[in-house]
Amino acid sequence: MKADHLPPFRRDSVDPAWESHSAWKAKLVRDRETASMNQTPEQRAITRTLMERALESGADGLALTGSTARDRRTAISDLDYHVVGSRPRHHDLPDEVDIYAGDSNSFWQKLHSGEDFVQWTLRFGCILFDRGIFRAGLKAIATERLWPDPGLKLRRLPQLRDLSIRLLDMEDRDAAQDQVRATLTSASRALLLQEGIFPLARSELPAQLRAAGQPDLAAALDQVIVDQTLSLQKLRRRLATVDPVLHMADTLS
């Protein structure tokens, strides 16, 4: 997948591959090719191992998600997966592997409760294998016109902001940078969802925010992603850019 290629990310744009068996089969082939192209040989080996373990454990599906699926990795990117089933053993694997795992009940509950991660997998992830649940999930998004609830992220935002402030006050710069980045990312995702724009990978959020008329938050997020050595003072200033989004959270509560 080319870095400048943007997939459909508006509310009504859903991949119609779920509609027929042949289209779904073609999507799976396409997704596996994309996943392969976007990974280094070492990452492909990790993915193969996880896929074997997920299949052995009887998982319903596995997808490569996040920046690798979008071919937008940065220096701080994890190798992200979504497994429907139990989390495969991965602590012996040589990379920052991040596996979101949940059973099929949790998959449907999260899809219908408005969490965005399951929808992200279905809209932009590379599906590596599927026993039917991912296809059914995509069908549900299209036919039930499902859209994540930005309120879920907005309600968590004050607590994330407070944790950032706690780390800044403690003067743990490394931890503060990590937490400020998480807070800005969460605020950005909430804001974009509110605007009817599905947030892509983290490194793509600044461009999406600019397009949505949020240049300050875009610039702040960009800086905390790219520069890993921001001072405490600069981190505090970047964190302040979530204040307008926090007002939206106040309105909700």
Added chain:
Amino acid sequence: MSPKPKKDLAREHIQTALEDYERGSENDAVNALFYAAEAAVVALADYHGINTQQRHNLKADAATELFLRKLIDQDFGPLLRELNQARKDIWYEGDEPDFEDGLEDVIAQVEELVSAAEEQA
């Protein structure tokens, strides 16, 4: 470079975690435990010349290396990875903390790690 020594930060984080836990804020406690464990490992890794480069996986790898080099009594690598995953599940997915042996056990392990950092680094 943080202005405070990492071993001091590790102690501050674990004290915060204990306060969070006592007032029933388990999600906040998980976050503080994660940063306590990371700060302790970085303190030990820096002292013993092991590179962690501000990356979570390298810090977990460093914890395992410290154990393999017999510099600490336990391999805390899996603990760091578990805490990292737990805080992401909490803050990004809205999940509740779910540790196999309970949060008290995690607190005890992080306490041990922080003490090792204070003794050695």
